[in-house]
Amino acid sequence: MLQLENVTHAYDGRVVLSDVSLRLTEHRIGLIGANGSGKSTLARMLNGLIVPDSGRVLVDGRDTRKHAREIRRRVGFVFSDATTQILMPTVAEDVAIGLRGSGLSAAEIDAKVDAILDRHGLADHRDHPAHLLSGGQKQMLALASVLVTEPEILVCDEPTTLLDLHNVKVIERTLRELSQQIVLLTHHLDSLADFDRVLVMDDGRIVFDGEPGEAVAHYSGLMDRRARERAQAGAVEADRPSADASALREPGR
């Protein structure tokens, strides 16, 4: 189980997560919110990529501060830009690298690599240069490279953001069929329709936590309010004379 206890985090003195406490037990959990609301920071804490300034993040009771290696094995992480996750020249080598140090023989590693490439539609690209894959194939490769290590939990940070609609659907379907617990960060709100729980973040806090339809409605309402506030602030700004304009009106000029 993933657990955050009073987690607060700042970058250069600017607080981006503010006293967040959560117990994440559901199978499929979505995390949505505006750009910069703190989603990625929270997600990276779930597998110890970032440790909080204060508070604790626990994976099955183990503190990410003290058990980073083990936690990274148990909690797989998929980034939005798959190219950053590709480490090796060929597709098969890239998947195999995750099994290095696993104690498996070369033949066992080969068998696992072949099985996962087959399952994710990449068998025909086994020996192809990984960087020549299409965007959708790269994302599938990134996913396969994480899944081959058999993590218990998968955290996906906007894995479909850079993809066309077809590949969005392919990745979403793949994620839907996984047995692992998944925490999915996404701006594709309709992909969360059958999720068990959706969290909405705003300005470093969880401002809604519940059922997908209500979460999306809450998020939409929040964004509408923000747009109105920005429009009002813009109108006030437009009414105010600019420095140059007021200088022109100064007496004696």
Ligand SMILES: Nc1ncnc2c1ncn2[C@@H]1O[C@H](COP(=O)(O)OP(=O)(O)OP(=O)(O)O)[C@@H](O)[C@H]1O
């Ligand atoms: N390494 C960093 N150093 C300094 N500031 C950072 C760093 N990472 C993130 N931030 C800032 O922290 C805030 C939260 O960023 P975060 O990436 O967690 O938000 P997000 O909700 O995932 O945004 P997006 O939807 O755009 O990915 C942002 O203002 C961002 O600029």
